[in-house]
Amino acid sequence: MxxxxxxxxxxxxxxxxxxxxxxxxxFYYGDFHALTGITIDVRENSVTAFIGPSGCGKxxxxxxxxRMNDLIPGTRVEGxxxxxxxxxxxxxxxxxDLRRRxxxxxxxxxxxxxxxxxxxxxxxxxxGVSKKSELDEIVENALVRANLWKEVKDIMGRGGLTLxxxxxxxxxxxxxxxxxxxxxxxxxxxxxxxPTSVQKVEDLMAELKSSVxxxxxxxxxxxxxxxxxxxxxxxxxxxxxxxxxxxxGRTAEIFTSPRDRRTEDYIxxxxx
Amino acid sequence: xxxxHGRDEATPVSAGSGLKMMSRATYLKEALxxxxxxxxxxMAVAGVALIFLFVGYRGWPVIQNPGLGAFLFGAEWSATYxxxxxxxxxxxxxxxxxxxxxxGAPLAIGTAVFLSEIxxxxxxxxxxxxxxxxxxxxxxxxxxxxxxxxxxxxxxMTGGMGFGALSASVILAVMIVPTIATLTEDALRxxxxxxxxxxxxxxxxxxxxxxxxxxxxxxxxxxDAIILGMGRAIGETMAVVMVAGNAPxxxxxxGAPIATVTSQIVIDMSYASGDHRTALFGLAIILFxxxxxxxxxxxxxxxxxxxxx
Ligand SMILES: Nc1ncnc2c1ncn2[C@@H]1O[C@H](COP(=O)(O)OP(=O)(O)O)[C@@H](O)[C@H]1O
Ligand SMILES: [Mg+2]
Numbered sequence: 285m286x287x288x289x290x291x292x293x294x295x296x297x298x299x300x301x302x303x304x305x306x307x308x309x310x311f312y313y314g315d316f317h318a319l320t321g322i323t324i325d326v327r328e329n330s331v332t333a334f335i336g337p338s339g340c341g342k343x344x345x346x347x348x349x350x351r352m353n354d355l356i357p358g359t360r361v362e363g364x365x366x367x368x369x370x371x372x373x374x375x376x377x378x379x380x381d382l383r384r385r386x387x388x389x390x391x392x393x394x395x396x397x398x399x400x401x402x403x404x405x406x407x408x409x410x411x412g413v414s415k416k417s418e419l420d421e422i423v424e425n426a427l428v429r430a431n432l433w434k435e436v437k438d439i440m441g442r443g444g445l446t447l448x449x450x451x452x453x454x455x456x457x458x459x460x461x462x463x464x465x466x467x468x469x470x471x472x473x474x475x476x477x478x479p480t481s482v483q484k485v486e487d488l489m490a491e492l493k494s495s496v497x498x499x500x501x502x503x504x505x506x507x508x509x510x511x512x513x514x515x516x517x518x519x520x521x522x523x524x525x526x527x528x529x530x531x532x533g534r535t536a537e538i539f540t541s542p543r544d545r546r547t548e549d550y551i552x553x554x555x556x
Numbered sequence: 557x558x559x560x561h562g563r564d565e566a567t568p569v570s571a572g573s574g575l576k577m578m579s580r581a582t583y584l585k586e587a588l589x590x591x592x593x594x595x596x597x598x599m600a601v602a603g604v605a606l607i608f609l610f611v612g613y614r615g616w617p618v619i620q621n622p623g624l625g626a627f628l629f630g631a632e633w634s635a636t637y638x639x640x641x642x643x644x645x646x647x648x649x650x651x652x653x654x655x656x657x658x659x660g661a662p663l664a665i666g667t668a669v670f671l672s673e674i675x676x677x678x679x680x681x682x683x684x685x686x687x688x689x690x691x692x693x694x695x696x697x698x699x700x701x702x703x704x705x706x707x708x709x710x711x712x713m714t715g716g717m718g719f720g721a722l723s724a725s726v727i728l729a730v731m732i733v734p735t736i737a738t739l740t741e742d743a744l745r746x747x748x749x750x751x752x753x754x755x756x757x758x759x760x761x762x763x764x765x766x767x768x769x770x771x772x773x774x775x776x777x778x779x780d781a782i783i784l785g786m787g788r789a790i791g792e793t794m795a796v797v798m799v800a801g802n803a804p805x806x807x808x809x810x811g812a813p814i815a816t817v818t819s820q821i822v823i824d825m826s827y828a829s830g831d832h833r834t835a836l837f838g839l840a841i842i843l844f845x846x847x848x849x850x851x852x853x854x855x856x857x858x859x860x861x862x863x864x865x
Contacts, residue, residue, distance in 0.1 A: 355756060357676065384759030394750030397773050407758050410768070456754070463759065 300327035303467060303497045304349060309363035310526070311344055313356070318344050320526035322363070324516060326467075331489055331498045333512035333535065335505070337550065340520045341527035342501040346469050349499070350386040351379040367467070384411065387460030391472040393452035395444035395459070400436050403444045403455055407463035422462050429492065430458035431484040450481020457488065461496075468492070470500040474507065486511050505551060509539050517547045611844065615837030622831075627838055633804035633815075635824065640835035642817070642842065644804045648721075649790055649816040651807045652800070655725025656732055656789040661782055663729065664736035669766055671737070672744040684741075691734035699798030702727035707799055714811025719801030722810040727795050732785035739784060743777025744770055776861040780854055787850045791843070793818040817843050 302325035311319035319341045326332050334342045344353070351372065353359045365372050372382055384407070395403050404423040405413075413419055423440075427433040432454040436447070444455050453473060460468060470489075474482045489498055489511050502508050508515055515538040520527035531538060531547045542548045618627045622640050630641015667687060671680055706726050711718030747770055755765040771778070793816075801813025802823055815823075821836050821843075828836055 350757065352753070352757060355753075380759050380761055382759075383757055388757040390750060390753065390757075392750050394748070394754040396751050396754065396769055406768070410758065410760055410764060459754075459758065 300329050302326065303328040303368060304499075305364075305366045305369075307364045309345075309348065309361070309365065311341070311348060311353070311362075312360040313344075314358040316524075317526040319348075320528055322529050324529060324532055326497060326499060327514070328497050329493055329495075330513040331493050331500060331511050333508040333515045334499065334501045334518060335503075335508050335515060335550070336518035336527075336530075337520070338503075340518045342518055343471050345518070346388075346471055346499065346501055349467070349469055350383050350388055352383070352388065354379055384463050385465055386467040386469060387463065387465035389453070389456055389460065389468065389470040389473045392476055393449055393456050395447070395452050395455050397443065397445055399441050400444050400447070400455060401440040404458045404462050406459060411463060423458075426458040426462035429461050429488065430454045431488040432458055448478065448481070450477035450484070453477050453481060454484060454488075457485070461492075465496060467497045467499065470498065472501050472503060475503060482507075505539075509535060515539070517542075517544075517550060519546055519550070521546075608844065611837055611840045615834060615839075615841045617834045618838035622835075627835070631806070633820065635828065635832050638831060640831065640838075642835075642839055644806050645815055645817045645820050645839065646842070647806055648800075648804070648814045649818070651721050651814065652724040652728055652796065652816055653786055653789045655721060656728035657782065657786060658729075659725060660729030660732045660785065660789075661736055664733045664781075664785070665740050665771075665778065667733065667737040668740035668744060669771075672741045673762065673766055673770065684738075687734050687737050690730075691738070695731065695792060695794040696798075698727055698731055699795040701730075702795055702799040710811065714809070716811045717801070718811070719799060719813050720809075720811050721800070721807060721814045723799040724796050724814065724816075727799055728789045728792055731792060731795065732788050735788050736781045736785040739781035740774070740778050743774040743781065746777070747773045776857055780857055783850055783854050783857075787847060790846060790850075791818060793822050797822060 304324075304326040306322055306324045306326075309319060309322035310317070311322075322345060334345065336342055347353045348361060348365065349372075353361070361373055367382070367386070371377070396406065398406075401423055404426050405419050408419060408422050413422065424433060424437075427436060432451060435451060436442075436455075444452065447455060453476075457468075457473075474485055477485070486507070489500070492498065493513075500508075500511065512535045514533065515535045516532040517530045517538065518527050519530045531542060531544045533543075538547065539551060542551060618624070618640070622630065626641060628641075629643050630639060631643050632639040632641050633644055667683075671684055671687075675683060702723055707718035707723050709718070710720070710723045710726070714720070714722055751769055751773060752765060755769040760768065796816055797819045800815060800819055802815050802819055803813035804815040804820055805813070807814060817839055821839055824832065824836055
């Protein structure tokens with residue numbers, strides 16, 4: 285890649301090394317060119333929000349970062365994405381290991397049909413932890429960090445699916461945190477849950493960001509403004525065309541003085 | 557002309573309600589159809605009831621002769637000596653059914669996992685209909701296949717002629733694969749897609765996703781599938797008759813001839829009379845009760861499933 289768009293300038297004032305570095309990313313679903321020319325740095329110890337109208341490729345981009353798109357036949361990636369300097373699409377890279385380091389939370393809470401305890405212990409067991417005392421500690425720790433421990437500590441044997449939607453979502457967060465990921469990708473994590481749980485999720489994001497880099501896709505402008513340090517605005521200008529990254533910078537700047545007219549239009553609710 | 561509500565003034569409107577009345581012809585047609593469907597349902601239930609009553613009526617005298625204990629637990633079935641103990645037949649059914657499940661269920665579940673989790677859509681489009689077609693092959697054809705292909709191999713492995721428990725189990729295994737495979741595949745496909753994604757996103761491999769998440773999640777559906785396969789194995793007659801050797805004796809080894817509840821009924825029915833005939837109807841009652849038990853089990857399981865989700 286030769287030219288790096290102007291997006292980088294807004295970073296100057298920020299501290300922290302880039303955790304993810306994306307350069308000239310193109311993404312295809314078969315013949316459909318979904319993303320083009322995405323260049324962005326996601327800094328460690330920060331929360332980055334992805335905003336934009338429905339269908340502009342936010343989820344698609346997020347799923348490039350943990351190679352979940354590999355599971356969809358016919359998809360293709362061009363360009364370069366590095367995690368802590370290592371090319372995640374490089375030869376010999378194991379997507380399974382990448383996904384352990386880059387956890388993901390989905391819009392619909394998706395706990396496994398097993399007990400609360402087994403849900404959280406799933407990842408550690410997968411990666412070879414089998415000692416009960418060790419697992420107990422990991423599970424408790426993860427549930428505390430996911431802001432759920434107080435609500436479930438006496439019902440650990442109960443099915444994860446018996447919890448409320450908001451609790452299920454925090455259970456999924458605990459399940460991911462139990463494997464100590466470096467990055468947490470959250471795809472509209474709050475759009476299907478109750479307001480109390482939304483509050484708890486936003487609180488835990490603030491607490492987690494000192495140890496985990498968080499990227500959140502959200503449709504809620506207020507939420508993006510509340511929780512994120514940096515914001516990226518994506519837009520598919522015309523139906524059937526590839527979506528682009530329009531503007532990326534500190535959240536405060538994006539929301540108060542966007543440089544691009546299209547960002548302003550979106551934020552002030554003129555489309556999308 | 558239209559009134560202010562946009563209604564055409566010419567349309568007849570029943571007073572007050574503003575809704576059209578159902579015409580008499582429509583009413584009669586509806587009533588007739590309702591009764592036709594009711595009749596269908598009644599006939600289905602009556603059919604089952606009649607069969608049950610008939611078989612029960614013809615079979616119940618076994619309680620007096622040879623007596624319930626001697627009938628259920630008697631170790632010898634011999635028309636010549638007037639001995640009608642069904643224990644060897646029931647154990648025969650048990651042996652070939654368990655054998656069929658041990659061989660067939662893993663194969664079928666493996667096929668289902670392949671179809672639902674591994675095969676590309678193109679391969680699935682070929683394999684799935686092939687498996688389904690297996691279910692439509694007449695059992696006498698399976699019997700021939702068993703006779704010509706399986707029996708010689710069994711003879712090689714066990715010594716003897718190859719007529720016996722092993723051949724019967726193998727052929728039944730092949731026959732229950734489509735039932736178990738298609739139902740298991742359905743169960744796997746109906747697992748909420750979110751948890752499959754969640755598992756991969758947690759860094760699970762395909763194999764870990766299958767055996768740690770998907771198979772447990774589809775467990776009840778799979779047990780269901782196995783029970784239905786079992787029902788098929790217990791009820792299957794023709795193919796078994798052709799390869800089992802048909803000796804009503806206790807299990808003496810994989811190569812030894814064996815008879816099952818159904819195979820004994822079909823072999824004896826053509827010439828039996830008197831107590832012998834009554835005993836065969838008694839056997840049919842037992843078969844009836846086994847299948848009803850299995851159906852009840854399936855229903856109990858699906859209720860459990862509904863309650864869990
Ligand atoms: N599995 C898929 N196959 C083909 N096209 C897809 C697939 N998933 C998403 N798309 C298309 O890619 C575009 C971006 O979708 P998505 O990333 O889900 O947008 P967003 O998350 O911003 O709403 C949309 O046009 C969508 O129709
Ligand atoms: Mg999306």
